[in-house]
Amino acid sequence: MSQPVTTNPLIIMCINMTVVFVVLVSLSFLIKLIHAIDPTKQPEVKSDDSEHEEDAAKETAAIISKLQEEKSAPVVEEGISPEIIAVITAAIASCGVSGQVRAVHVVNNSNSTWRQNSPNKILSKK
Amino acid sequence: MEFFDAFAVSLQSVWNDSGFSAFTPGNGIMIIVGLLLLYMAFVKEFEPLLLGPIAFGCILANFPNTGFFGEEMNIMQAIRFGINYEIFPPLIFLGIGAMTDFGPLLARPSTLLLGAAAQIGVFVALAGAMIVGFDIKEAAAIGIIGGADGPTSIYLAIKLAPHLLGAIAVAAYTYMSLVPMIQPPIMKALTSQKEREVVMQELRTVTKFERVVFPIVVTIFISLLLPPIAALLGMLMLGNLFRESGVTDRLSDTAQNSLCNIVTIFLATGTGMMMNADDFLKADTLLIICLGLVAFMGGTAGGVIFGKIMCRMSNWTVNPLIGSAGVSAVPMAARVSQIVGMKSKPGNYLLMHAMGPNVAGVIGTAVAAGTMLAMLK
The missing domain is CATH 1.20.5 (Single alpha-helices involved in coiled-coils or other helix-helix interfaces)
Structure with a gap:
């Protein structure tokens, strides 16, 4: 060294x-x-505060008008909690079904498969 | 009678060959040190992946008559070979490169300055080492501990002061594993509550083009400028290229997992093997460990102070805590910035911002090592 x-x-x-x-x-x-x-970068959008505000106002107006166009809330029978409505709506939406829940009623059908099977499930769990 | 004579001779022979016959108080002290380090690694969980093998290597190195330090080739000799011939440090860098995301650095290139500022610790320790009597080459090798970069410390020590390799490697890796203990008090002492609460803006998106071109450009630029560190930085960037190219996933996976883990076992155990009582229990070792701490603290302080300057100059958009990550203990130092930031203001995530100076610190330490090699060799 x-x-x-x-x-x-x-x-x-x-x-x-x-x-x-x-x-x-x-x-x-x-x-x-x-x-x-x-060469792959996205062209930078020139952001101007006033432009942003205008865009935001337009978006808000569009959402409000869309909401107004939508039909009224579903008819819900007494005794059904809003949580149950939310769960039913979410379940329908998760199935990919588009549209709106119009009405929710309690069906007192003792022959329904769900009603018959639920006690069996509870018993089998015990 | 003949039976008893033969029995006594055999016993004597077994005793002479055993480690007990040559066991010294120094070996005992070093085994206790090894056990203490093992306790810190596995019970206190201070960087167990590094400190565990170092501690066990330390214990192994202090059994007499094992032949680990003789001429005969064995696994321990092979490990020492890998360290002494600069094979393991570049391989570790390959793994680090494959594991590291340069995105935060590319998104905010100004954090490179924090990585540069944190190198001040290296030169403070260099000056300190010269004052206490080390020559310039030894002082440079000791100073690089402040970079908190184990592979670079070993690399420079082999080139400038091979006789100090054991103490330097042990100090570098020990301080790296003690980052979560050493840095926070310095960070808190040098910053105000208001500074620690600064929220940084989200980083811009970095394109694949930038991620792929960066390692290639850096390799060409730095290898031409500082050829002595081409092996280190070249491997770091090769590992990163494996990661970012998107077409070498298998190589990237091997570099960042299997290969890096294997080399870490060898390098850390080999570092521990250098803690033999005869070589380690010297006044110089104690001095090196003290100077290493000075270097480390100096580097942390340098990064935080420069972070404060950047905070003021950027109109309070840079949190000075990310400056401490300029020492290159990846990613421990960035994690410490995150933890201290979160304690000051819950929900203030600094990790990605701190990765910029952290990666810059790796490059900065390698550049500092290359400059010293160029000047002092």
């Missing part, structure tokens, strides 16, 4: 920190250059 160029710690410190900063600043310029020449 040859002799070091200097043994003064202060000089070594200054030179090294300068080199580290210069190299990393150069890298940051390279990153910006890569970004600038990137």
